Amino acid sequence: MLAFMTYAERYYGKLIGYFLDHFKICMLTMFFSILIAVPISLMLTKHKRLSKGVMAVLGAIYAIPSMALFAMLVPYMGLGTTTAIFVLVLYNQSILVRNTVAGFDSVDKMAVESAVGMGMSPWQVFSKVRLPIALPVILSGIRIAMIATIGSATIAATINAGGIGALLFDGLQTMNFVKMIWGTILAASFALIFNMILEKLEKRALLKARGEYIPRKAKNK
Amino acid sequence: MxxxxxxxxxxxxxxxxxxxxxxxxxxxxxxxxxxxxxxxxxxxxxxxxxxxxxxxxxxxxxxxxxxxxxxxxxxxxxxxxxxxxxxxxxxxxxxxxxxxxxxxxxxxxxxxxxxxxxxxxxxxxxxxxxxxxxxxxxxxxxxxxxxxxxxxxxxxxxxxxxxxxxxxxxxxxxxxxxxxxxxxxxxxxxxxxxxxxxxxxxxxxxxxxxxxxxxxxxxxxxxxxxxxxxxxxxxxxxxxxxxxxxVMKKLQVLKVHTIMDGLSIKTSNQLAVAHVDDTLETLLKLFMTSSTQTVLVKDDKDKIVGEVSWHRLSAIAS
The missing domain is CATH 3.40.50.300 (P-loop containing nucleotide triphosphate hydrolases)
Structure with missing residues (x-):
């Protein structure tokens, strides 16, 4: 216990560094994942026929063990963060696209038809009607993908991507329990905190989409 | 126009x-x-x-x-x-x-x-x-x-x-x-x-x-x-x-003004009054409850504009 605290005291800068590296990898991964998943989902919502094929491909990618995919890509993309993020973005597509499509499908057809018929531009139909109603289901996908990314990103340390994984593997190789425990605590609390934050956002989006949301100032009246 | x-x-x-x-x-x-x-x-x-x-x-x-x-x-x-x-x-x-x-x-x-x-x-x-x-x-x-x-x-x-x-x-x-x-x-x-x-x-x-x-x-x-x-x-x-x-469908759909005639009798308060836009079904009820031979017809401004005889209404059935 004492060693455990001393380590943090002596190397807190290092711990924060690992954490920030991990945070950066996860955030970049999520940013690109969403950027790619939303257009794919919108296309699949419009062209239902493509859906089966695309989902099968994304599902197959998701089924490849991450170590195998990392190993396969290193010869082409080299070691480091870029390759790691590329792989993690690929993995996320299956989860994100599935949820995003389900989200857009859950929007009442009549509401969309009304929106178009009353003269909303395609962007207005998307931003004012389809997205706010689909948002809770999309956020639920983002939450699951985020948790998966935080976990998988630790494995990315094997290809020199850095992050909490580096601490864990380092500890594992030298049988340094203190390092291992700190790695575990950091990774787990990172995942738990994000799960909580995204769950809150998801709940709020759900209440809004259903028309049950009461703003705080109205509650205090 | x-x-x-x-x-x-x-x-x-x-x-x-x-x-x-x-x-x-x-x-x-x-x-x-x-x-x-x-x-x-x-x-x-x-x-x-x-x-x-x-x-x-x-x-x-x-x-x-x-x-x-x-x-x-x-x-x-x-x-x-x-x-x-x-x-x-x-x-x-x-x-x-x-x-x-x-x-x-x-x-x-x-x-x-x-x-x-x-x-x-x-x-x-x-x-x-x-x-x-x-x-x-x-x-x-x-x-x-x-x-x-x-x-x-x-x-x-x-x-x-x-x-x-x-x-x-x-x-x-x-x-x-x-x-x-x-x-x-x-x-x-x-x-x-x-x-x-x-x-x-x-x-x-x-x-x-x-x-x-x-x-x-x-x-x-x-x-x-x-x-x-x-x-x-x-x-x-x-x-x-x-x-x-x-016949029943006609009575439900047709309006009084389609079979209305011009006023031929002196307006009398004793007669029942229907609205031009009432259905013939409503008119029929009026005939049955008032037991008259003629019903007067008024417009939106409550002005008497015509009349309908029982004979005229029953002709719809034929």
Whole structure:
């Protein structure tokens, strides 16, 4: 216990560094994942026929063990963060696209038809009607993908991507329990905190989409 | 002379992979201020015909004119804002309050806030909902009938000259439906909107429509007033569809003014009085309860304008 605290005291800068590296990898991964998943989902919502094929491909990618995919890509993309993020973005597509499509499908057809018929531009139909109603289901996908990314990103340390994984593997190789425990605590609390934050956002989006949301100032009246 | 609001010129609609045209060679003119109902069974092309007006469906061939302008020459999004659109069950946005729903088009048109607020209040009053109670509610907190009232208010927000209504009362219980029909008639009489109203309900089509378009297999079978459709159906299909040979149906649909004669007797207070727009069914009840040979007829201003004899009414049956 004492060693455990001393380590943090002596190397807190290092711990924060690992954490920030991990945070950066996860955030970049999520940013690109969403950027790619939303257009794919919108296309699949419009062209239902493509859906089966695309989902099968994304599902197959998701089924490849991450170590195998990392190993396969290193010869082409080299070691480091870029390759790691590329792989993690690929993995996320299956989860994100599935949820995003389900989200857009859950929007009442009549509401969309009304929106178009009353003269909303395609962007207005998307931003004012389809997205706010689909948002809770999309956020639920983002939450699951985020948790998966935080976990998988630790494995990315094997290809020199850095992050909490580096601490864990380092500890594992030298049988340094203190390092291992700190790695575990950091990774787990990172995942738990994000799960909580995204769950809150998801709940709020759900209440809004259903028309049950009461703003705080109205509650205090 | 009234302007032509919507004109169809030899309009056809063909959906890909369909064997026959959904709408086939339709030509007709709808005058400004007319309440037009489009009547037909499902698959008759009635909804397709209407959705071509606001370009939710593209025209395959032919032209539609909106106050003289070819609709395909107008920018589609801006054009749609000139037309009110009401769908079944209202199509309200569940994540917006009643006030936000109604304000959608004014908001897009960038009206200032005070003007939008005033308009929302005015519209809520028009559709018979108390603004203090309903403004901040969400659609899910409303009954089907109330949702449809908001749907109508929303479609009227920017005061469009033309309204399209796609079976708006289809999923609403009979009593509420009657009320909504009466309110819609009242609003239309006050505001002289041009309304195209799709329905499969014959009574509804004949009650609301100044003129009725009867559709079948993509073609207009007859486009005329309810009285003339009932008394002179254009073909066997129309006759069968509206049950033109059914006396009870005639009594329910025909209005007093179709069989009214000029005043021949001195006005007497003892006689029963019907309204020109009452149905013959109401008139029949009046005859049966008052046991007279003649009923007087009054107009909207309570002026006696004619009379109907029992003989004249019973001639309907033959």
């Amino acid at each position: 009234t302007a032509v609001a919507v004109e169809f010129k030899n309009v056809c609609k063909h959906f890909p992979e369909a064997e026959v045209n959904a709408v086939s060679h339709v030509s007709l003119k709808i005058n400004q201020g007319e309440f037009i109902t489009i009547l037909g069974t499902s698959g008759s092309g009635k909804t397709t015909l209407m959705k071509m007006v606001n370009r939710l469906h593209d025209i395959t061939s032919g032209d539609i004119f909106f106050f003289g302008e070819n609709i395909n020459s107008l920018p589609v999004v801006e054009y749609r804002r000139k037309i009110g659109y009401v769908v079944q069950q209202g199509g309200l946005f569940p994540h917006m309050t009643v006030a936000e729903n109604i304000a959608v088009v004014p908001h897009i048109l960038k009206w200032d806030k005070e003007k939008i607020d005033a308009r929302v209040d005015e519209l809520l009053e028009m559709v018979g909902l108390k603004k203090e109670l309903y403004k901040d509610r969400y659609p899910r907190q409303l009954s089907g009938g109330q949702q449809q009232r908001i749907g109508i208010a929303r479609a009227m927000a920017s005061d469009p000259a033309v309204m399209l209504m796609d079976e708006p009362f289809g999923a609403i219980d009979a009593i509420t439906r009657e009320n909504l029909q009466d309110e819609l008639l009242r609003i239309q009489k006050a505001l002289h909107k041009t309304i195209l109203f799709v329905t499969h309900d014959i009574s509804e089509a004949f009650k609301l429509g100044d003129r009725v378009i009867v559709m079948h297999e993509g073609k207009v079978q007859q486009f005329d007033t309810p009285d003339r459709i009932m008394l002179h159906p254009a073909n066997d299909f129309v006759a069968k569809f509206v049950s033109a040979d059914d």
